[in-house]
Amino acid sequence: xxxxxxxxxxxxxxxxxxxxxxxxxxxxxxxxxxxxxxxxxxxxxxxxxxxxxxxxxxxxxxxxxxxxxxxxxxxxxxxxxxxxxxxxxxxxxxxxxxxxxxxxxxxxxxxxxxxxxxxxxxxxxxxxxxxxxxxxxxxxxxxxxxxxxxxxxxxxxxxxxxxxxx
Amino acid sequence: xxxxxxxxxxxxxxxxxxxxxxxxxxxxxxxxxxxxxxxxxxxxxxxxxxxxxxxxxxxxxxxxxxxxxxxxxxxxxxxxxxxxxxxxxxxxxxxxxxxxxxxxxxxxxxxxxxxxxxxxxxxxxxxxxxxxxxxxxxxxxxxxxxxxxxxxxxxxxxxxxxxxxxxxxxxxxxxxxxxxxxxxxxxxxxxxxxxxxxxxxxxxxxxxxxxxxxxxxxxxxxxxxxxxxxxxxxxxxxxxxxxxxxxxxxxxxxxxxxxxxxxxxxxxxxxxxxxxxxxxxxxxxxxxxxxxxxxxxxxxxxxxxxxxxxxxxxxxxxxxxxxxxxxxxxxxxx
Numbered sequence: 001x002x003x004x005x006x007x008x009x010x011x012x013x014x015x016x017x018x019x020x021x022x023x024x025x026x027x028x029x030x031x032x033x034x035x036x037x038x039x040x041x042x043x044x045x046x047x048x049x050x051x052x053x054x055x056x057x058x059x060x061x062x063x064x065x066x067x068x069x070x071x072x073x074x075x076x077x078x079x080x081x082x083x084x085x086x087x088x089x090x091x092x093x094x095x096x097x098x099x100x101x102x103x104x105x106x107x108x109x110x111x112x113x114x115x116x117x118x119x120x121x122x123x124x125x126x127x128x129x130x131x132x133x134x135x136x137x138x139x140x141x142x143x144x145x146x147x148x149x150x151x152x153x154x155x156x157x158x159x160x161x162x163x164x165x166x
Numbered sequence: 167x168x169x170x171x172x173x174x175x176x177x178x179x180x181x182x183x184x185x186x187x188x189x190x191x192x193x194x195x196x197x198x199x200x201x202x203x204x205x206x207x208x209x210x211x212x213x214x215x216x217x218x219x220x221x222x223x224x225x226x227x228x229x230x231x232x233x234x235x236x237x238x239x240x241x242x243x244x245x246x247x248x249x250x251x252x253x254x255x256x257x258x259x260x261x262x263x264x265x266x267x268x269x270x271x272x273x274x275x276x277x278x279x280x281x282x283x284x285x286x287x288x289x290x291x292x293x294x295x296x297x298x299x300x301x302x303x304x305x306x307x308x309x310x311x312x313x314x315x316x317x318x319x320x321x322x323x324x325x326x327x328x329x330x331x332x333x334x335x336x337x338x339x340x341x342x343x344x345x346x347x348x349x350x351x352x353x354x355x356x357x358x359x360x361x362x363x364x365x366x367x368x369x370x371x372x373x374x375x376x377x378x379x380x381x382x383x384x385x386x387x388x389x390x391x392x393x394x395x396x397x398x399x400x401x402x403x404x405x406x407x408x409x410x411x412x413x414x415x416x417x418x419x420x421x422x423x424x425x426x427x428x429x430x431x432x433x434x435x436x437x438x439x440x441x442x443x444x445x446x447x448x449x450x451x452x453x454x455x456x457x458x459x460x461x462x463x464x465x466x467x468x469x470x471x472x473x474x475x476x477x478x479x480x481x482x483x484x485x486x487x488x489x490x491x492x493x494x495x496x497x498x499x500x
Contacts, residue, residue: 075280075281076389077279077280077281077285077392078391078392078394078395079280081395082392082394082395082465082468093389093390093391094389095388095389106278106280106281107281108280108281108389131279131280132280
């Protein structure tokens, strides 16, 4: 191939000086740089024991919210699944029974609510589509796992823990 | 007056038979200039004039009397005159009045679209989306009712009703005995069966289809799925009582719901009987025709992709495979 420019850098190789030939000063210099890093602040952290602070608009794992009275907000309207560009969300709706009034807020609720975390691209559109403020991507980074089936998160992992009743 | 009369709607002139309503004349032109209608139903005699969403401005009464009509008129109840000039979407006055009408219709509406089964194919939802405000100005308590089962498989959510009278006309005109109607007057009006008589006519299920909102819903479809996750497919069967031409709403291989076929104005083409609607929910009961044509703007059309594999309904059925041969060959090319 022809060179694209006419620029040429001529490499000059001067003979090494005595100090350079001894190598030891260079080794000492290099080691001192290495040693100085022992006393500096670490650049890494011990994830997952230690976690960095996320920015306020970080989008992590989803959580299904409860209202002030501890009832599940989700009413299985399907707008999150509709807006999801990766089609990661599926749900099955069910009708609330009269005795379940303090578990679910609306007369319809999601009996099954699954998010495939491998499909999810964490775009946050579900959050925006939700008319009931029921889903937020406010969790941590989704942990790794070995099997694909374990990435399908059901309600057991997604719903917020119930409020502590006083 | 046997000749056709000329009427201009939003600058588009059309010739229609005398006695046609402005709304129907507009529908003959089609497109954006057709006023929306919540209560008027072309298949039901006497319907219309209740909801006022179809109001238009008549800027020129007729050739003989060119004075404009003093107020906005309901286009479903006003017949055309020769040389009449009508303004619908070109008149800001109409647009403003219509958004006022929408606000009125929504006064007592609970806006529980996330729960409602009609969401996605609801006329009021579409209307509110186009003309409604972002939030309500109504500060008082909305009237509430318990939901009741007015028929074996029909549920009435009176909260959502906008009192369009369509279901009453349906019961009057396509069944021989009407057992439900509007009780009380004015603000207290409600649809009910009065004495707890269940609506059990063989054609009563059509009330569900004519209802522009989610007031009358199919109990067999209640909370089963959202409309936009199901795929509508036209099908027919030999029915002794009705035409048997329906739309099947599929989710995977299951028929979740059967409805009559609807035209672009959301009106059913042919009324179907309850047997077709509620009892025949197997693919084997039907002769599948083709996917229902859905407008691109409808939410039902979203997330429907062309699948490279034939639909699960078609796969095991040799007959359907034969019928869809051309389409299937297209997909195997890729």
